[in-house]
Amino acid sequence: MIKTMWWKFLGVFLVLYSIIAGLLIDVPALPVIHQTIRNLFYHVPMWFSMFFMLGTSLVFSVRYLSGFRMKDDLIASGAANTGLFMGSLGLLTGMIWARFTWGDFWTNDPQLNGAAVSMMAYLAYVVLRGSIDESAMRARISAVYNIFAFMLLVIFLGVLPRLADSSLHPGKGGNTSTMEGLDPLMRMVFYPAAIGWILIAFWLLQLHNRRRALVQGVKLNNQ
């Protein structure tokens, strides 16, 4: 059990550590956001895990198109669903954070718009899957859309923030890294939090896939 499940325990441990340490460490005093900077440990990992899930979805879509195995399609669609789940958590928490720091639930910010468009693309992916009945055809067409949408999202997220003049999120309009100005003590909590949540997301994905595999009778032999 330990052999196959160690990463799940690691994920739980890291997230627990980030919850406790994230509340207890001293954070630098900043204007406007004050103590809400602690949300960095809870809100941002949601986006990280969403992008890891969408990346997984892309990888398995490519694998499906190169081998046409139903297993790959199942994982690709499960990863898109899990990614959407993490993304909606990120969106909701972000909206609440934004309300109390920038004064509005929604601001016209390149990063926010990028996240919203990613969610739209993957909701469209789910709708597309729902509209095709035959399973092999559904797998093939949705894999094509997945690859097409993901590539354009990468451009969207990579190019547009650089062209924008200003952003409310840190690190934009000039330097490219979000993490450059981060306090070293906060890094000690933030990175474990991100890794922990990514592991938890993979756990959710695995549970989702195993359930679906049981229902559909597809074999997923490498747990």
Next chain:
Amino acid sequence: MESDKFFVVAIVMAIIFTGLAVYLFLLDRKLSRIEKKQSEMMEELKRKEQE
């Protein structure tokens, strides 16, 4: 720090998250059991077919 009583919030959140994690863990175990049962059933079916 003492007067903030942040640690109370930390404990509450840690308990909630641990509860969720335990739930996920039990779900995982249950799924494993069902998977095992299913593969056993499949093998039995195969054996019967061969007979």
Next chain:
Amino acid sequence: MKEVNELILKDFRLEIRQRYAINGILLYVFSTIFVVQLCFGRIIDEKTWIALFWIILLFAAFNAVSKSFNQESSSRRLYYFTLASPLSVIISKMVYNTLLMLILGILSLGLFSVFMGMPPLYPWLFIPAFLLGSAGLASALTMVSAIASRSGNNAALMAILGFPIVLPLLLLLVKASQTSLKEVVEAGVILRLLSAIGLIDLVIVVLAVILFPYLWRD
């Protein structure tokens, strides 16, 4: 190459023979712009002009391009499948739709300047951005319409699938048009915007060429 030419010619002839489709789109563009003129009146600020122009062009493109795989009913698609390679099919469709899109774009530019006047756009940025952008929009929507046509083929699905795909390009085009409102734009800025649009175009075309064979076969 010859195959591509033949296929473009075929699309062109089909369009001429079934004139109602192209007429419908032209009328659509005309009436939308007319409605905009009625709502906003002649005086309209430049940012609104740009936003309206691209939004109307985008919707016209959705209408025009969504038909491009409709005509290929399943039996006729099977027939093409035996005749032409998927590569030449997608390239011919993209070229044809780009031409259609340019015609629509020039028409709506003309109508906009008749009805609402023309803001002083810096031509060395706006014209190349317009050309590159039209080609990109047309190619992306061609691919989306190929995907939508394999799945029940309804217009709503086309819109849902298409918006997230064309949004990066659309935002860049609006950005480029707004930048071209200045009297003189530096060469560096022009180069940066155009190369970003060109990069998106390139990615769209390369992906379409790689992925289309998977859509085309049964």
